[in-house]
Amino acid sequence: xxxxxxxxxxxSFKHKELSPSEKRVIARLPERxxxxxYIEKIFDxxxxxxxxxxxxxxxxxxxxxxxxxxxxVTVIGQQKGSSxxxxxxxxxxxxxxxxxxxxxxxxxxxxxxxxPVICFVDTQGAYPGLGAEExxxxxxxxxxxxxxxxxxxxxxxxxxxxxGSGGALAxxxxxxxxxxxxxxxxxxxxxxxxxxxxxDITRAKEAADVMKITAQDLKRFGIIDRIxxxxxGGAHKNFTKTADSIKKALASALPILINxxxxxxxxxxxxxxxxMGEFLE
Amino acid sequence: MAKGLFNxxxxxxxxxxxLDENIDPLLEEESKPSIPNGMWAKCNKCGEIIYKKDxxxxxxxxxxxxxxxxxxxxxxxxxxxxxxxxxxxxxNLRSSNPLDFxxxxxxxxxxxxxxxxxxxxxTGKGNINGNETIIAVMxxxxxxxxxxxxxxxxxxRAVEEATKLRLPVIIFTTSGGxxxxxxxxxxxxxxxxxxxxxxxxxxxLLYITVLTDPTTGGVTASFAMLGDxxxxxxxxxxxxxxxxxxxxxxxxQLPEEFQKAEFLLKHGFIDKxxxxxxxxxxxxDILFLHKEVM
Numbered sequence: 001x002x003x004x005x006x007x008x009x010x011x012s013f014k015h016k017e018l019s020p021s022e023k024r025v026i027a028r029l030p031e032r033x034x035x036x037x038y039i040e041k042i043f044d045x046x047x048x049x050x051x052x053x054x055x056x057x058x059x060x061x062x063x064x065x066x067x068x069x070x071x072x073v074t075v076i077g078q079q080k081g082s083s084x085x086x087x088x089x090x091x092x093x094x095x096x097x098x099x100x101x102x103x104x105x106x107x108x109x110x111x112x113x114x115x116p117v118i119c120f121v122d123t124q125g126a127y128p129g130l131g132a133e134e135x136x137x138x139x140x141x142x143x144x145x146x147x148x149x150x151x152x153x154x155x156x157x158x159x160x161x162x163x164g165s166g167g168a169l170a171x172x173x174x175x176x177x178x179x180x181x182x183x184x185x186x187x188x189x190x191x192x193x194x195x196x197x198x199x200d201i202t203r204a205k206e207a208a209d210v211m212k213i214t215a216q217d218l219k220r221f222g223i224i225d226r227i228x229x230x231x232x233g234g235a236h237k238n239f240t241k242t243a244d245s246i247k248k249a250l251a252s253a254l255p256i257l258i259n260x261x262x263x264x265x266x267x268x269x270x271x272x273x274x275x276m277g278e279f280l281e
Numbered sequence: 282m283a284k285g286l287f288n289x290x291x292x293x294x295x296x297x298x299x300l301d302e303n304i305d306p307l308l309e310e311e312s313k314p315s316i317p318n319g320m321w322a323k324c325n326k327c328g329e330i331i332y333k334k335d336x337x338x339x340x341x342x343x344x345x346x347x348x349x350x351x352x353x354x355x356x357x358x359x360x361x362x363x364x365x366x367x368x369x370x371x372x373n374l375r376s377s378n379p380l381d382f383x384x385x386x387x388x389x390x391x392x393x394x395x396x397x398x399x400x401x402x403x404t405g406k407g408n409i410n411g412n413e414t415i416i417a418v419m420x421x422x423x424x425x426x427x428x429x430x431x432x433x434x435x436x437x438r439a440v441e442e443a444t445k446l447r448l449p450v451i452i453f454t455t456s457g458g459x460x461x462x463x464x465x466x467x468x469x470x471x472x473x474x475x476x477x478x479x480x481x482x483x484x485x486l487l488y489i490t491v492l493t494d495p496t497t498g499g500v501t502a503s504f505a506m507l508g509d510x511x512x513x514x515x516x517x518x519x520x521x522x523x524x525x526x527x528x529x530x531x532x533x534q535l536p537e538e539f540q541k542a543e544f545l546l547k548h549g550f551i552d553k554x555x556x557x558x559x560x561x562x563x564x565x566d567i568l569f570l571h572k573e574v575m
Contacts, residue, residue, distance in 0.1 A: 136506070
């Protein structure tokens with residue numbers, strides 16, 4: 001398989017030598033750990049809850065409550081799936097509006113019970129389907145953005161693989177947004193970007209290189225707050241170590257956010273997004 | 282496009298530009314009172330050849346099929362805001378090129394020359410039938426109304442100003458979505474504007490969106506869909522994903538009415554479809570009914 005050959009090449013590289021398009025390949029590797037892998041490894045007694053209470057259950061987003069170092073938390077993740085069968089069941093991690101509405105339901109529940117929210121972001125984007133449009137994909141994402149900006153409990157979002165467009169942002173308006181070292185996060189998939197701007201999907205690699213999609217670029221721009229190191233070759237090379245790094249980061253960051261007065265927390269979140277954008281005046 | 286439509290082409294001049302592309306005819310007419318491109322225009326929807334003056338007198342709505350032709354932000358403000366009450370906000374914000382994206386500066390400059398405006402949204406304060414409001418009007422003639430840092434910043438500032446002054450906000454949307462040339466900065470504008478609207482909402486102030494043709498992508502998936510009241514012009518294209526992307530994903534042709542205002546109304550996502558001629562009165566009435574009772 002082409003992936004394996006590439007994988008070998010990548011393993012021999014030093015991290016900083018990886019180009020954005022190579023990182024994108026790592027971020028999309030089928031063996032890359034999924035949200036569910038991390039949730040099971042990092043938290044104790046995860047109990048999954050289903051459904052948006054309106055239309056359906058969307059398996060591309062998983063969510064529920066769990067125990068983190070003795071503290072109740074709400075955990076939500078975009079789940080791409082590992083096996084082919086699971087990928088189909090999970091719609092390849094591309095949520096429909098119900099997925100976003102379920103995630104919002106769980107976030108509001110977290111707010112009610114004073115639990116912090118931890119989101120794992122891993123999607124190419126929201127699903128572009130007929131039913132998704134009929135049931136208001138745009139409205140579902142918009143509502144998440146609005147509610148998350150003002151949710152009165154701490155939120156940490158971690159991009160573990162691909163953060164694609166509004167479908168990723170709908171789970172990443174947070175007090176802290178982190179990315180795994182080789183994860184990517186962008187306005188649109190490089191394929192989509194090349195198609196829209198240059199009407200040529202074959203220029204996706206070139207698009208990846210100009211779009212500034214890497215954790216390192218986004219940290220430099222102040223879009224994300226922290227980069228979590230991956231083992232040489234990528235997260236899948238030593239899953240336990242990667243999960244452990246995330247766990248340590250959460251253990252240090254969560255208490256600080258939890259101890260902030262709510263108004264201060266919300267103001268800081270507002271001001272963080274308020275400052276994003278580059279322009280001349 | 283209309284060449285060869287008639288044998289006697291010399292008797293009639295039809296603008297070679299389709300109605301909803303290029304420069305807004307209403308504005309062009311104003312800046313150039315002499316003879317414009319052609320005395321006649323052809324409706325993109327029904328093919329009717331219309332005397333341009335008639336089209337303008339009819340607010341750029343085709344007299345035959347009622348198609349609502351796209352109009353510029355400045356024309357829109359003229360149609361909606363009471364004369365001499367408009368005060369523009371943040372007029373001089375301009376885009377930088379944060380990713381050093383090749384060709385972006387040139388494209389901005391070209392759009393500025395073509396449209397006579399600096400960016401894809403105009404914001405300000407004004408009255409609608411005597412009711413004071415903050416308004417933001419996007420312009421699809423400027424880089425397809427795409428949202429970059431400036432569009433996000435101007436709308437955010439307008440919403441914050443409304444919260445401060447305890448005024449309603451009306452946003453006229455028309456946009457192809459995020460400004461690709463600004464990458465991740467564009468994406469973050471969705472969060473920034475939505476957060477400002479959340480604060481305006483918490484202050485119990487009225488927010489109205491008027492969706493006009495076309496409203497898609499990141500604008501649909503943020504402030505367009507967050508109105509307390511969501512209105513739309515007839516026939517406007519409104520959606521999240523592009524029609525072609527969906528067709529490729531589901532491998533089937535989508536019906537003609539898909540993602541039109543009427544489709545969204547049927548599925549419960551907009552409050553009301555209003556024709557252009559009734560828009561000002563309806564907005565004025567809604568604002569009046571939301572006036573804070575002293």
